[in-house]
Amino acid sequence: MDREPGYQLIRLMTSRSNTKSAAAFSRANTVIPGGVNTSLRRMNPPIVWARAEGAYLTDVDGNQYLDYHAAFGPIILGHANPAVANAVATQQREIDLVGVGSTELEISAAEKIVEHVPCAEQVLFCTSGSEATYHAVRLARATTGRRKIVKFQGCYHGWHDYLLLNVVSQPEAVGQHDPLSAGSLSSTLEEVLVLDFNDVAALEDLMARHGEEVAGLIFELVPHAIGCVLPEASFLQALRRLATQYEAILIFDEVVTGFRHGLGGYQAIADVTPDLTTLGKSMANGYPCAAIAGQRRLMEQFNTATGDVFFSGTYNAHPLAMAACLATIEQMENPGFYEHLYALGDQMRSGMQDLVTRHELDAIPAGFGSVFVTYFMDPPVRTYGDLMRNDAAMYQAFHAGMLDRGFFMLPLNLKRNHLMAAHTAEDVDRTLNAADDVLRQLSKSPAPAGQD
Ligand SMILES: Cc1ncc(COP(=O)(O)O)c(C=O)c1O
Incomplete structure (x- = not known):
């Protein structure tokens, strides 16, 4: 034929x-x-x-x-969801951007996330998923005093040097470091250990060899960067167990899965709770809004609170994005x-x-x-x-x-x-x-x- x-x-x-x-x-x-x-x-x-x-x-x-x-x-x-568009239009007439203090909107939006997402005791807003994963990695390194990050082949976590490698790799690049961009700092990428998704034996082996150097493990719960590969329960449990055993920070990147698969993200569906999670995309139905959320003991390491991990952004928790976020979550709460x-x-x-x-x-x-x-x-x-x-x-x-x-x-x-x-x-x-x-x-x- x-x-x-x-x-x-x-x-x-x-x-x-x-x-x-x-x-x-x-x-x-x-x-x-x-x-x-x-x-x-x-x-x-x-x-x-x-x-x-x-x-x-x-x-x-x-x-x-x-x-x-x-x-x-x-x-x-x-x-152009009407309720979101109305909330944004109304908000536009109230406050655009002040740049200090906070607004009631961002407090309410953070309360919604704490209410719904299992690991979220506290929340910080930023404007993109890349920022959220960047902050999560830096927080993991600061908290543990370690450098290495474990990521998985096929998972995408944004455009920064911390994690921009081994996403849709050509067959010959699988198993090696495969940076996506010219100009990336190889010294930063070398701190990332890349494993196969769903491979419990490889994960156990790597943690046995390098566990004490690992600051954090990050992955897409469902690697949607490559379509839809489902995580096996034994893999998720191994990640949780090994992160706890080696005192590394477990980060679920739920930028796609969060709110798309359920109000509590895929972590609520899988019943496995990370230390930190990153959110974005469908949390605000298309408005530029993302977040990092997690345990209070970790989140308070940011210098918005008592810690020394820098967190900043002119447009963080932008009132229009917060209005969109609240109006979106409220509709997702409908039976x-x-x-x-x-x-x-x-x-x-x-x-x-x-x-x-x-x-x-x-x-x-x-x-x-x-x-x-x-x-x-x-x-x-x-x-x-x-x-x-x-x-x-x-x-x-x-x-x-x-x-x-x-x-x-x-x-x-x-x-x-x-x-x-x-x-x-x-x-x-x-x-x-x-x-x-x-x-x-x-x-x-x-x-x-x-x-x-
Ligand atoms: C799982 C995941 N994390 C992080 C990001 C980066 O988000 P952004 O494009 O908003 O920076 C993406 C983007 O597609 C993503 O799919």
Whole structure:
């Protein structure tokens, strides 16, 4: 059977008019390097957005997409959620930014997090997940007086030198230090010990050799940077046990999983409690808001309290972000909120399972709650190494085919999709009908394996 190159489906996108996007993008390209403000935002052909409302995105040419990208995860209610928009608009008329003292809003938002997130005795707000993980690592080093940090292959924790290595590594780089950026300080990266996710034996072995040097262990509870790899209970328990045994700080990076999978984050679902946690993304439905939370004995080491660990940020706990955060959490507290999201996720995954069976594809509709991905490979999916078997070209071609039909799924290998409360069961049915069409084409003439 002849194989069609994956890019043909991507090229189909141009069947939609994109003249205005192309013109705007050429302006962008002149004044913004690459025309986008985050590397993964680059699209080919380019898309310049005009509107985001409910579950839909509209570009400057008037093309409409049902959004499953959700801005890499923050949009959990739906775009321009009316209650969030009203709270922000009201707040805008009350206080913009003062820069000293605190506001009642940030106190209430911190109280909500303490109420819901198991490890949170105290909370500090910042503006991005990268800041939160940076502060968590520095706090772990300051508290323990040690330097080493344990992280796991496939987990992403932000853009800083403390942790920017070994995320989506090429096969030949797995097992070695694999920095993501030129200019990173190798002396900082060398302090990071990288392990395979879900590998209890390797973790035990490393801690037996280096445990007394380890300041902290950080990981995504569900590594969504590579789609959706679920943690095994024995792995989570080993992390908790070994961190306690060696007096290292256990940090759960819940920037994606926190509030998306439940009010208490995945730590409440797994019933394993870290010392510190980082939060961001869906806590404020798209407004720039993140947090570090954890045990009081640790959090008081910051110099906002009695300690000497520097914590600062002009826009920390910005009143507009705090208003958005409170209005978002209040809606997530509504009975049935997560049941709706989980039901949509189950509908999507079981519908995809029927489709891949019908089209006789080697594919795994995976995910958790409102997150869904379809890997084009055989089971199991336990570690990053397993994902080396994923057919990247098929994955990208599937997403590109969906995008061409008006369903926004990022056509990049391993990138996950998110449901939001604004999606409906009918949306999922329409999505599955389109997926049927795309998979039929791909099963007749699959994209070549091994493309990236
Ligand atoms: C798990 C995790 N931690 C940290 C970050 C960094 O967050 P931000 O992009 O807000 O700096 C991300 C971003 O995708 C993330 O997925």
